[in-house]
Amino acid sequence: MRRAPFGAALVGTALVGTALACGPAGRVEDPSRKIQATNITATPGVELQMACMPTGPERCFNAIDDNCNGVIDEGCGVGTGVLQFTIAWESGADVDLIVTDPSGVKVYEGSRAAPGGLRLDKDCPTDDGCHGQNIENIFYEGLEPARGKYAVDVKLTDLRGGESPVKVRLGARVGSRTFGAEVMLTPSDDKKSFGFELP
Ligand SMILES: [Ca+2]
Ligand SMILES: [Ca+2]
Numbered sequence: 001m002r003r004a005p006f007g008a009a010l011v012g013t014a015l016v017g018t019a020l021a022c023g024p025a026g027r028v029e030d031p032s033r034k035i036q037a038t039n040i041t042a043t044p045g046v047e048l049q050m051a052c053m054p055t056g057p058e059r060c061f062n063a064i065d066d067n068c069n070g071v072i073d074e075g076c077g078v079g080t081g082v083l084q085f086t087i088a089w090e091s092g093a094d095v096d097l098i099v100t101d102p103s104g105v106k107v108y109e110g111s112r113a114a115p116g117g118l119r120l121d122k123d124c125p126t127d128d129g130c131h132g133q134n135i136e137n138i139f140y141e142g143l144e145p146a147r148g149k150y151a152v153d154v155k156l157t158d159l160r161g162g163e164s165p166v167k168v169r170l171g172a173r174v175g176s177r178t179f180g181a182e183v184m185l186t187p188s189d190d191k192k193s194f195g196f197e198l199p
Contacts, residue, residue: 030176031082031143032070032082032143032175032176033175033176034175035082035083035145035174035175035176035198036174036175036177036198036199037174037175037196037197037198038196038197038198038199039149039195039196039197040194040195040196041194041195041196042181042192042193042194042195043191043192043193043194045183045184045189045192046170046181046183046192046193046194047181047182048179048180048181048194049179049180049181050179052065052068052177052178052179053068054066054067054068055067058071058073058074058075058076059073060073060075060076060078060131060133061073061076061078061088061124061130061131061133061135062088062169063086063087063088063135063169063170063171063180064088064169064171064180065171065173065178065180068178070173070176070177070178071084071173071178072084072086072171072172072173072178073086073135073137073171077129078121078122078135078137079119079121079122079137079139079141080139080173081139081140081141081142082140082142082143082145082173082174082175083118083139083140083145083150083173083174084137084138084139084140084171084172084173085097085099085137085138085139085152085170085171085172085173086135086136086137086138086170086171086172087135087136087154087168087169087170087171088133088134088135088168088169088171089134089166089167089168089169090134090167091134091162091163091166092160092161092162093156093157093158093159093160093162093166093185094156094157094158094160095134095136095154095155095156095157095166095168095185096108096109096136096153096154096155096157097120097136097137097138097152097153097154097155098152098153098154098155099118099138099150099151099152099153100150100151100152100153101114101116101118101146101148101150102116102146102147102148102149102150102198103115103116103146103148105118107119107120107138108120109123109126109136116145116146117140117141117142117145117146118138118139118140119138119139119140119141120136120137120138121137121138121139122135122136122137123136124136145198146198147198147199148197148198149195149196149197150195150196150197150198151193151194151195152170152172152193152194152195153191153192153193154168154170154183154185154191154192154193155185155190155191156185156186156187156190156191157190159187164186164187165184165185165186165189166184166185166186167182167183167184168182168183168184168185169181169182170182170183170192170194172194174196174198181194
């Protein structure tokens, strides 16, 4: 009486085990799916939108994944990879994007590449190729970004006589998903941040 259910359970386990083992090998796996942000934190005033709402074809230099394909501003000459951080804003103010990798190395306009692989490729309007738009973009090109804590800072460096607050759109791609936030910066409240961890 007892053997039959025990045997059936064993067969069931074996089948499940086989199915799990064969699943990933049977298709091409998207490596970005293995990269997922956890322990996401943000300073007050940063409300991260975790769900992507498609609004149409991708538009350039707005730091938004308009078509929700998991890539921000693709087709616009902006570097992307399994990690991508982009800011865009309208005014003539100088706003900086600073990303700190798990080893504590900062990537920003003063130090545009980290040994760990993060790279700033757009610092506009200073750089060419941004068509007069204000955008900064930092990305990781490889497939195995360092694990650990990342910090992303958006900083108002100089208002340059423009209006305050400065509204800055922040977009982040981590693995196969994107999220974003709109942050307000003033000379007295000049930095907003968010952080996450890659386990
Ligand atoms: Ca997109
Ligand atoms: Ca866009």
